[in-house]
Amino acid sequence: MKSTTIGLVLSVAMIGSAKAATITNKDEQSQVLIVTESGNKIEMAIEAGATVNFCPAGCFVTMPSGDRETLAGSETIAIVNGAAVIE
Known part of the structure; x- marks a missing residue:
């Protein structure tokens, strides 16, 4: 029972510590990022004023x-006048 409890606590701790980059679009129009992750390239639209978590790994x-930019997955970024500002 003790090992099951320890395993459960470790699993919850790992899930709770998972991070992702966060980006906020501070512009008045939507902006599009091109994200390449694990060899897959996608276009990600971010609406004006929206905040999105992405790029966890x-x-x-x-x-x-x-x-x-190369992101590790823990950055906080703002889009201001179409440019990224890493905070």
Whole structure:
């Protein structure tokens, strides 16, 4: 019973500590990012004022301005005037 409880506590701790990058679009129009994660490339639209969690295990991102960033998965980013600001 003791080992089951310890395993459960460790599992919950690992889930609770999972992180992802967070991006907030502070512009008045939606913005599109190109996210490459595990070799898969997708376009991710972020509506004006929206905050999105993504990239939990690291990824490459092309920002609306064309700038490219490598993310570890724990960053907080703001889009301001089409450019990314890593906070």
